[in-house]
Amino acid sequence: MRKKNLLLQGLSIFLVVAILTGTAITFNYNQDNSTQKPKSVLFLEKFGELKERNSENPSFIDGIKNIRINQFDGVSEPLVAINPIDPSKIIVAANDFRISGNQARVIFSHDNGNNWVSSTVPLSGLAGYTEATDPAVTFDANGNILYAMIHYQTFGNGDGLFVNKSADNGATWKTRATEVKKNSDGLVFEDRPAISTDNSNSAYRNNVYVTWTSLSDESSRILFSRSINGGESFESFIELANGKVHTTDVKVDDNGNIYVAYLVNNNLIQIRKSIDGGNTFSAPIQAVSFEHSGSAYNNTYLLKQNGNTGVKVRSFPSIAILNNNVYIGYSAKNGSDLSDIFVTKSVDGGLTFSTPLRVNNDNTLTDQFMPRLTAQDGKLFMTWLDSRDDVNNQTISTYLGVSPDGGISFDNCKISTQSFNPASILLKNYIGDYIGLAVSSENIVSVWTDGRNNLFDVYAGILPMNPTSVKDEVILTDFVVSQNFPNPFNPSTTISYSIPKENTVTIKLFDVQGKEIATIFSGFVNAGSHRFNFEVKQTKLNLSSGTYIVKVRYGELMKSVKLSYIK
DSSP: OOOOOHHHHHHHHHHHHHHHHTOOOOOOTTSOOTTTSOHHHHHHHHHOSOOBOOOOOOEEETTEEEEEOOSBSOEEEEEEEEOSSOTTOEEEEEEETTOOSSEEEEEEESSTTSSOEEEEEEOOOOTTEEEEEEEEEEEOTTSOEEEEEEEEESSSSOEEEEEEEESSTTSOOOSSOEEEEEEOSSSEEEEEEEEEEOOSSSTTTTOEEEEEEEEESSOEEEEEEEESSTTSOOOOOEEEEEESEEEEEEEEOTTSOEEEEEEETTTEEEEEEESSTTSOOOOOEEEEEOOOSSEEETTEEEEEEETTEEEEOOOOOEEEEETTEEEEEEEEEETTEEEEEEEEEESSSSSOOOOOEEOOOOOSOOOEEEEEEEEETTEEEEEEEEOTTOTTSOOBEEEEEEESSSSSOOEEEEOOSSOBOGGGTOBTTBSOSOOEEEEOSSEEEEEEEEOTTSSOEEEEEEEEOOSSOOSSSOOOOSOEEOOOBSSSBSSEEEEEEEESSOEEEEEEEEETTSOEEEEEEEEEEOSEEEEEEEEHHHHTOOOOSEEEEEEEEETTEEEEEEEEEOO
16 A cells, blocks of 8 residues: 655645745645545545444355454455464454554454454554554464564654564564664655565575565665564565566465566566575566556556546566466456456476466456465465456455366356445545465465445455365365354354265253253254354353353264353
8 A cells, every 4th residue: 555645745845835935834724635645544534433343243155254354444455374384373464544653453363263353563663653554474384473564654754664573373473573674765665565484395494585666756676685584684675676666476486486576567577586595586587468457547547437536456466386386366457358367377487477367257347356366285276356246347246266277277256245335435546455365274264355334344255175166166075163253152153064965963052061951953954064043042041151062963973162151
């Protein structure tokens, strides 16, 4: 999210001119400067004071769970990562319009995404640095979290890129983030970092790599820095590209090779490779050329344009590594279609790339944009925002594509349970610049900015890993019982479970001593994911406040969860 405060720039120029010419200085605070105000000011004007969100039950579509993960409104641009050692631990980094000072937003789950905790990450600790933007997050091979964020002065010329670290899945952080690059002249500012770690068994294992865009009025640069001590310090940056360049991604393959891709001239993606842990990089290779998504307008690109409003879009690259092949996902125009999703592949270490494949399989001229690409267990996964379900091309849903054949084909399925109209939350044509996707051996987790409540919220779409296809429905291979939500609860809570084949399911309630209290459900259930709403009053049970055990029996199998009731 571009942070330059045009309002302050204009005010500074006005003051200088007034002083030099002796002109009387008059402030008209009621003047409409909406085109120059920073987004944090526009957000407060549009949405008002802080709104704490009440807990809501998850919703489901074809076995895919949607859950709002933010505690307060005003959250956008989420990215997600899953702990490679313990996949039940999930971390989400996000922009937050509601917080300021030496902190950035982080949301984490320690139970496979059933329950989420909102917290903050300490940043630079520098005086006057009050705003944060453009989060990026990853786990290293030891399960440590690395969190990158731009921290800057609202009233001043300072800004910089900083990285913090957590060794306990986001519960605590270093008291002060590590500096990667800092500015103080107001002429250059840092933008959109990407972060990755070497999780291979190479000599560079657990190195931390950060790439980002360094912007100025004259030109931009793609910069790279590394840490060889787990994020405790970062080496001096090196320049990978300059000119009309923007928005980068970085990934590491199984041999420790680093790949950095970035957007050039708004119509092509270049990639550079390092085989020595970031000491040196190969010459840039053109991976793909295209026509940028959207319609050009006022130095940006818009979808769903109506006059001077629309949804801002960028055709940025997203890299995935599968079997040491390099894949780049992006959005682009496709004839009369303003935005489709594409992927291109290199099987020779980034020297050459294939003809791009269209990933979205709809037969419409609606918009598909903001792709995020990753790989796991021999498959490619891509998520994006999609308007195919609206003939008027206005509302947005989130879709997932899965390729089990190395990018030859992609099945598509919708993973958001409700669409939204982005016009309800637009701020200077902004709803966020990207969405997030992470996949483990257990779950697929996508996170996105969602306006279904006419507020800036972040929703997660969570589904079990699918060994074959998502074309029709999620194919389950195990009996799974999730932690009830909400927990503690009163008056009701939802018990979610999934079964691979149809069978009889029985749900019983026990006290902590193991004494059976009641059978609260029994019936023949079809294969798939299901929810049972346990409402105490409807069961006519006289329960006291305390801990209880729910046992779900599926055929001859049984699993249990503990729940807490507050009377």
